[in-house]
Amino acid sequence: MVSEALNKNRLRIAIQKSGRLTDDTEALFKNCGIKITESRDHLLAHAENLPIDILRVRDDDIPGLVMDHVVDLGIVGENVLEETTMQRAVDGLATSYRRLMTLNFGDCRLAVAIPQEKEWHGLKDLEGLKIATTYPFLLKRKLTELGIAFKPVLLTGSVEVAPRAGLADAICDLVCTGATLHANGLKEVETIFESKAVLIARDQELYPEKQALLDLIIPRLKGVLAARESKYIMMNAPKDKLKEITAILPGAENPSIIELEGSPDRVAMHVVSREKVFWETMEELKRLGASSILVVPIEKMLD
Numbered sequence: 185m186v187s188e189a190l191n192k193n194r195l196r197i198a199i200q201k202s203g204r205l206t207d208d209t210e211a212l213f214k215n216c217g218i219k220i221t222e223s224r225d226h227l228l229a230h231a232e233n234l235p236i237d238i239l240r241v242r243d244d245d246i247p248g249l250v251m252d253h254v255v256d257l258g259i260v261g262e263n264v265l266e267e268t269t270m271q272r273a274v275d276g277l278a279t280s281y282r283r284l285m286t287l288n289f290g291d292c293r294l295a296v297a298i299p300q301e302k303e304w305h306g307l308k309d310l311e312g313l314k315i316a317t318t319y320p321f322l323l324k325r326k327l328t329e330l331g332i333a334f335k336p337v338l339l340t341g342s343v344e345v346a347p348r349a350g351l352a353d354a355i356c357d358l359v360c361t362g363a364t365l366h367a368n369g370l371k372e373v374e375t376i377f378e379s380k381a382v383l384i385a386r387d388q389e390l391y392p393e394k395q396a397l398l399d400l401i402i403p404r405l406k407g408v409l410a411a412r413e414s415k416y417i418m419m420n421a422p423k424d425k426l427k428e429i430t431a432i433l434p435g436a437e438n439p440s441i442i443e444l445e446g447s448p449d450r451v452a453m454h455v456v457s458r459e460k461v462f463w464e465t466m467e468e469l470k471r472l473g474a475s476s477i478l479v480v481p482i483e484k485m486l487d
């Protein structure tokens with residue numbers, strides 16, 4: 185086990201070793217200036233430039249590691265977090281944690297799907313049916329609210345083949361694009377739970393050194409998340425259309441206006457837009473008389 189001295193000074197963060205959250209989590213750390221060089225095969229990796237240790241584990245273990253105070257922080261999908269919390273409550277284990285931030289990746293939904301040829305009138309149709317799922321607690325919470333009784337069939341993988349294999353009448357599984365359901369002759373009929381990746385912390389005061397480090401990295405994380413959607417927009421625009429132009433730029437505040445040498449009617453305009461900029465918006469800007477329109481990605485932001 186880790187020595188207490190190490191625990192006091194180094195912030196420990198549990199992340200998924202290898203899976204759908206791994207690349208985005210590592211990219212987020214990189215953009216926050218947390219340099220990790222060890223390969224994914226190492227259970228424990230040390231950040232090069234900050235007193236941070238990264239513990240690479242299965243995503244299902246992350247909530248427990250945080251709730252048992254083995255690590256300080258964890259990044260995990262809300263689906264796994266909620267399901268594990270309910271399971272641990274039943275098992276009499278610790279369930280408290282602090283939710284620090286919703287991240288902008290890992291988006292998916294836990295949804296009910298049934299064979300394509302079956303009719304669907306609503307969740308009441310599930311009464312008394314066998315439903316295959318990896319998330320029995322989330323499903324039960326929803327159906328119990330509605331007074332619907334069902335028979336859970338617990339599967340930890342290949343849930344989508346259960347109806348065809350005669351193991352269940354319906355499934356409740358994670359969906360992103362829906363391609364997997366479609367390929368297995370199923371149709372999505374109802375969303376039970378929407379999920380994103382989240383950053384959680386153990387529910388206990390941290391040693392001052394660790395708290396100071398957390399206070400340093402939280403604004404960096406927020407800055408990276410804000411920057412991802414934001415764009416820096418530059419263009420030349422007619423002076424008499426500035427109001428209309430600003431009005432169609434999503435989330436834009438206080439543009440900088442720069443005089444253009446030799447063009448008394450036109451100015452250069454620089455603005456940060458807090459939302460995605462679509463082609464339609466750029467075409468509208470052009471119609472308003474803007475020219476040389478540049479949309480540039482922003483890497484980091486600190487307000």
Ligand code: PRT
Pocket residue numbers: 200201202203204205241242243244260261262263264290291292357358359360361362363364365379380381
């Ligand atoms: O080995 P480990 O236990 O760590 O990983 P895992 O296999 O349990 O999880 P993993 O890597 O598949 O997913 C990790 C987390 O990513 C999940 O807990 C969710 O929070 C999130 N996530 C986002 C998803 C999906 N999107 C997703 N599409 N998790 C799973 N899927 C599955 C889905 O169930 C389907 O079977 O991917 C398949 C393809 O989805 P479609 O709808 O795009 O076809």
Ligand code: ZN
Pocket residue numbers: 242243244
């Ligand atoms: Zn898992």
